[in-house]
Structures are given as structure tokens and as C-alpha cells.
Amino acid sequence: MTNKTSYKLTNINFMGLRFFTFGLSAVLLLVSIGSLATQGLRLGLDFTGGTLVELHYASSPDLEEVRGHLEIAGYEQFVVQNFGSSHDVLIRLNQGFSPEVGEQVRSLLDAQDAGKVKLTRAEFVGAQVGDELRDQGGLGMLVAMLGIMIYVAFRFQYKFAIGSVLALVHDVIILLGFFSVFKIDFDLTVLAALLAVVGYSINDTIVVYDRIRENFRKVREGTVSELINVSINQTLIRTTITSLTTLLVVVALFLLGGEMIRNFALALMVGIIVGTYSSIYIAGTLLLTMKVTRDDLAILIKEGVLEDDGRP
Template sequence: MKSLVNRQLDFMGKRRIAYTISGLMLLVSIVSLLFQPLNLGLDFTGGTLVEVRYAMAPSLEAVRQLLENAEFRDVSVQAFGASTEVLIRLQQAFDPDVGEQVVSLLRNAGDEMELIRAEFVGAQVGDQLRDQSGMGLLVALGVVMLYVAFRFQYKFAIGALLALIHDVIIVVGIFSLFQLEFDLTVLAALLAVIGYSLNDTIVVYDRIRETIRKSRIDDMPAIFNEAINMTLSRTLATSGTTLLVLLALLVLGGDMIEGFAIALIIGIVVGTFSSIYVAAALLLVVKLDREDLIPARKEDPEGEEELP
């Protein structure tokens, strides 16, 4: 039993270091978002989509370079389904002849292909998507806060909400800092990060609540350490297997879901960190105690205690 206790990790003892790391990540993310806006994809900015089918799988980098040399602006080239099908995104106003122009240019380079479609994504649609996606994130965070407050206690809801906001800001901030393309797949990944982080937080909260009720001590940092250590193996197993799948998607999935995989990888790492050092550790800041979970016994007029 003594050796088991010695193997317990002192998470709460390192919480001030974690607060510093978390604060620095948030500061860098917010400053980047203020001075370097997101590199929004075609879904949000508007532009032209051209889909072509090659006879043989082409070099995507060679296709991109050829189009850029022909002065097409903001070119994005991705494999679309089969390796012979290529989706070309051009951030420019729609021209009815743009599909034929692209095909002619690529054919002149010696490639055989056919035009599948050429269509325009309007900037107005992009504005609506941006507004609706922002509203969707706010609604998701609001519902999460109500759920946690109802299931646990309002102090738990504060920690969970701040943890989710922390995760979203850092993921978006990294996309801003490195100017990674932010499109609808990344937005979907953000919503998935909220779900994953919340699930991890709920597991930790359940164990903390159970440990507080069973413990005979009032040392909250020690109780939190015990609870988090109990969930550690489950957290590492879940995060590890999920990261393996996402790494496979990142390496083998192609450009189409690259942003999605990157956002989820960042979100899982940050979400695992925040479930311990934001969601759980902030319960100490808001002074969670035993009375918040176990109502005090009432006393009768004669001074004898009664059960509530």
C-alpha cells in the first residue's frame, strides 16, 4: 500500500506551473488572433472549385506549381476520393471559362484529364457559415455549462466551461499562428474537441465527487490527486489510441482531411491537459469543499442532529 501511494503523481502540487504554461499558450493564441487573422478557406471566403479526373495519378505539388506560375491566386490542390481525381480551389471571382482554362493549361503540360465540374462558392455563403458556426460554438458551450451545473454543481460548471473555452482558443490560436487553412472540416474538429474534452472532464469530475464523498480528510489537493490518479490509466489509454488513429489519418488521409486531423490532435493533447489543470484545478480556486456536495446535518431545537 505504501509503494502504491509513493507512485501517486502530485498533479495539484504542479498546478502553478501548469497555470503558467496554460496562460502563456492562451496569451500567444489571443495575440496571434488579434494581429494575424485566420487563414480562412474557400468555404468562408468564396472562390472557384474545379474538379478534374486524370488518366494517371498526378503530382499534386506539380499541379499547384503549374497553376501558380500561370498567375492563379491562392491555389489549393487536393486529392478528392481516388488518387486520379483532383479538386482545385482558386480564391478568385468565378469565370464561366475557368474550368476549361485550367484543363487546357494542365493538358499543355502533357497530362491527360477531363473536367468534372467547375462551380463558384459565394462569399455571402461564407459569411453565413462563419456567423452560424460561431453561434453553434456558443450554443454548445452554453448547453455544456447547464448540463454540468445540473449534473454536479455550479462550481464544476465554471471549471468545465473555462476548460472548453481554453481548448478552443488554443486550437484556433495555433491555426492562426502557423496560418494553417481554417475550413469547415476544422470547424467540425473544433466541435469534436469540445465533445472529447467534456467527456474527459466529466470522467475526472465523477471521480473527484466520489472521492470527496468517501474521503475522511478535508485536504482537497490530496483528494484531487487521488481521484486524477485513479482515472489516469483510462485517460492515457483513450487519448493514446485516439491519437494513433488521428496520426494515421494525418499521414494517409490526404490533404482533404489534413486540417481536421491536425485540429483534433492539438485538441486532444490540450483537452487532456485542461481536464486536469483547468477543469479540475480551478475547483480549488473557486474553493470547492465537502459541504458543496454533502449538505450539512440539521440540528433540532434540543441540539440533537437530524438527517436532512
């Protein structure tokens, strides 16, 4: 395939849209940072602690109905799940403990199933474990980004390392901003999803960067912008198919997985969309902004060795 034929593969002028996409990303980042700075994250019970109430039902209750009754009663942040058996229900409330809380919850739910709900225990649950996991999760993310930067710098070039990490920071901030703006509970499952999104996003970015490096070394014609454009288009089908198939699974988890993993699936959905967007529009555009050239990826040839066949 000749160089001219390879350029015919370019159907979408991604680099031509770079000012629009940079503007869109700037708006999303400003909104996310502003929301995080003013109202922060709505931390879940894993991070804040609260009151734990354990109830025993004479017959297996419908957990969705239990959640509905708690919402109608004015409880805002809570977790409802089975504990031990389908007759035992564990309720975690985001409020300080008092001796009356357990009985209040029991009375509220017993009014719907008269005489069928018994209070097993009520106690305060601290957030120490949540704090430790939060700190460890944040530290793990920083270490992961540092490792990614070192790896990409060695495999490609330092401009690629900076671009990949900036694209990751872009994805993380927007995902956190999404949870902050819409005031969705941020718990340990969301933190796990955030770390998964980092791995997913960097994988897509490395695929695009690898094709850019290959084209920089093989294609002798065209500007840097054109080569990046060609590279993104050549990996577009792979990126799109991977994202769509992953989204199908995550959407199924969101719709059918139940309340406990709904925020986890939501974080993955948003992260996959933002990560795919940044791999296509942001990662390559950052290279163009940093003025990457063919010389940055040139293969050094030892003196006395021919480039074409390697014979002295």
C-alpha cells in the same frame, strides 16, 4: 481500502505543478488571442468563396502532382479533388473569377501532360453557404457550452460548471490559435473537428469531476488539494489510454487519409492533446482556485433519517 491506502495511489503531484501549468496556459492563451486579433484565421474556400475550375484528363492524374504544379506556379490556397470519375479533377482557387483563370490553369497542367487536359468549366463560387454554416457552427458551440454548464451545475455544483466551461474555452482558444499562428486553412472540416474536440474534452473533464465528487464525500481526511490530486491520479490511466488510442486513429487519418481530411485530422490531434492536458491540469486547478469545499458537495440528509442505513 482505507483512506491512507488510497493516498498511496497518488504518484504525481499535479496540484503542486499548478502555478507552472497555469503560467504555461496563460502564455498559450495570450499568443493565441494575440494571433487571432492581429492576423485572424486563414479561412478556407468554404468561407471565402473563389474560382472553380473543372478539368478532364485522358488518363487518371496523380492529384499530389497536380497540387505540386499549382504550388510551384504560385497558387497558395486551393483544393484539388476528383469529381465524378478518376479522370475528372475539380480545382477550387481562393481568388476572384476572371475568364482567363480556367484557361491559365489548364495550360499550366497541360504543359505536364501535353494534349491530355481539357477545360470542362470555370466559374465563380460564392461563400454564402460557408457563411451560413460558419454562423450556425458558432451558434451551435455557444448553445453546447450553455447546455454543458447547466448539466454540470445540476449534476455537480455551479463551481464545477464554471470550471468545465472555462476549461473548454481554454481548449477552443488554443486550438484556434494554433491554426492562426501557423496559418493553416480553417475550413468546415476543421470546424467539425473543433466541435468534436469540445465533446471529447468535456467527457474527460466530467470523468475527473465525478471522481473528485466521490472522494469529497467518502474520504474524510486530507486537504482539498490532496483530494483533487488523488482523484486525478485515480483517473489518470483511463484518461491516458483513451487519449493514446484515439490519437493512434487520428494519426493514421492524418498520414493516410489524404489531403481532403488532413486539416480535420490535425485539428483532432491538437485538440485531443490540449483537451487531455486541460482535463488533468486545468479543470481540477480551477476548482482549487474557486475554493471548492466538501460542503459544496455535501448530501443533505432529511431530518429524522440516519445517514448510514437510511432508517428513521
